[in-house]
Amino acid sequence: MKFTRFHKIYLIVVLLFILTIGIYDVRYKMTNQQDAGSSESSGSQVVSSSSQSAVVSSSESAEESSDDASASSSASEVEEMLALAETITTPVAVNATTDQAAADMATYSADYADDIQTYTVAEIADSVATTLGLTQEEALNQLLADLPTDVDLTATQYQMVNKLNPLLTEPTMTFAYAGSGKPYNAEIEPAYTALIDAAAQAGYTLAVISAHRTIAYQAQNIQNGYNSYLGQGYSEAEALELTNSYYAPAEASEHSTGLAFDLLGTEWTSVGGSLDDGYASQPSAQWLADNAQDYGFILRYPEGKDQITGYLFEPWHYRYVGVEAAQYIHQYDLTLEEFYALVNFSDALSQ
Ligand SMILES: [Zn+2]
Numbered sequence: 001m002k003f004t005r006f007h008k009i010y011l012i013v014v015l016l017f018i019l020t021i022g023i024y025d026v027r028y029k030m031t032n033q034q035d036a037g038s039s040e041s042s043g044s045q046v047v048s049s050s051s052q053s054a055v056v057s058s059s060e061s062a063e064e065s066s067d068d069a070s071a072s073s074s075a076s077e078v079e080e081m082l083a084l085a086e087t088i089t090t091p092v093a094v095n096a097t098t099d100q101a102a103a104d105m106a107t108y109s110a111d112y113a114d115d116i117q118t119y120t121v122a123e124i125a126d127s128v129a130t131t132l133g134l135t136q137e138e139a140l141n142q143l144l145a146d147l148p149t150d151v152d153l154t155a156t157q158y159q160m161v162n163k164l165n166p167l168l169t170e171p172t173m174t175f176a177y178a179g180s181g182k183p184y185n186a187e188i189e190p191a192y193t194a195l196i197d198a199a200a201q202a203g204y205t206l207a208v209i210s211a212h213r214t215i216a217y218q219a220q221n222i223q224n225g226y227n228s229y230l231g232q233g234y235s236e237a238e239a240l241e242l243t244n245s246y247y248a249p250a251e252a253s254e255h256s257t258g259l260a261f262d263l264l265g266t267e268w269t270s271v272g273g274s275l276d277d278g279y280a281s282q283p284s285a286q287w288l289a290d291n292a293q294d295y296g297f298i299l300r301y302p303e304g305k306d307q308i309t310g311y312l313f314e315p316w317h318y319r320y321v322g323v324e325a326a327q328y329i330h331q332y333d334l335t336l337e338e339f340y341a342l343v344n345f346s347d348a349l350s351q
Helices: 005-041 045-063 067-088 099-110 121-132 136-146 186-201 214-231 236-246 277-281 283-295 324-332 336-349
Strands: 175-177 183-185 206-208 262-263 297-298 315-319
Touching: 005 214, 067 121, 067 136, 067 336, 121 336, 136 336, 175 186, 183 186, 186 206, 186 283, 186 315, 214 236, 262 283, 277 283, 283 297, 283 324, 297 324, 324 336
Parallel strands: none
Antiparallel strands: 175 183, 206 262, 262 315, 297 315
């Protein structure tokens, strides 16, 4: 057979086609290897799926404008995000409705400067980044991607009461009553009942040691405690220090919201156990720590977060925030204070 010009051209086209396929295949394999490498380094399934969704959403927004413009605008968007993360902090005086109230709260909080500090969103992201093996920017993107949407921080379930956000007036509410007769906010009756029922199903009877307390009751509580220390022979200064260590100041007790419960399993109370951190190793405490978020409750004062919350570890104190917020807070080992900062951060970014 004669090798014609047509045959030569045909052969060249076929070779080029095979070469193109080969190059495409090699590049495809390399891209996949990079993807696999990045998800291995990111620590967990949750991390890799969320960081992929963050990548998807950033590339989607990039497609909206032309290539060059989008590259520079997304770089400046990242800069803006990182700058904003340095300025938004855990909340201060959020209950103040006037300048005077804010000033009164600042005076109040000054007495507790050693107990509680503010943290920036950047610091919160650094902490999450360290835990998950991410960069600060990756942690911020992931925290934003997973944050519940349309959170209204003025809703009852997010009420913030701590030493930087004291109550100046007594919150009012309709009460429901726990099995032991302890009052709490009736708005969360279905959630509270579901939590107690689920614990019972798992084999744990939870005793409500305390639920709602008024500011006045807490003030009396503190006075009784102080008097009791004096009665035990402590000096006035010692009695005051002990009281401050073991009693929440009257205006900074979350129990005033009716959303908080001090819960102890009867396996602990039946052997004389009380509100001390030895409770943490009891099976009912571990069940609460692993499951309360699915009923809308968070461990409000986690271990190692006392400079953020203003309170030492309390394995018995659970607080209602709603299922979405509770699951998010649980997933990232956050506190309500940090959740506040992240919601404010997200809102500021979208403005
Ligand atoms: Zn409590």
